Amino acid sequence: MIYVIYDISDDKIRKKVSDKCLNYGLYRIQKSVFAGSLNSNRVDELRVFCENILENDNKNENDKVYIIPVCKKCFGSLICVGDEFDKDLITDNK
Numbered sequence: 001m002i003y004v005i006y007d008i009s010d011d012k013i014r015k016k017v018s019d020k021c022l023n024y025g026l027y028r029i030q031k032s033v034f035a036g037s038l039n040s041n042r043v044d045e046l047r048v049f050c051e052n053i054l055e056n057d058n059k060n061e062n063d064k065v066y067i068i069p070v071c072k073k074c075f076g077s078l079i080c081v082g083d084e085f086d087k088d089l090i091t092d093n094k
Contacts, residue, residue, distance in 0.1 A: 004034040006065040
């Protein structure tokens with residue numbers, strides 16, 4: 001399980017990152033937050049993609065992408081206040 005969280009000011013770059021997350025099968029749980037399961041190769045590919053796009057195409061040095069690994073047990077213990085997303089869908093239990 002991973003979370004991908006980003007703060008990117010440029011619309012085109014932000015769209016490229018969100019499209020890549022969706023193409024990798026991650027689920028959008030907020031506007032700039034994705035979650036799902038990726039194998040280690042896909043995580044590395046996503047990291048390299050984000051590094052390249054932020055370093056080469058980006059003019060804002062404060063933009064960032066966090067890729068956060070989370071164990072399934074910890075993910076299952078997530079506490080949500082408000083409208084919760086479908087954890088079973090994100091963990092491929094459906």
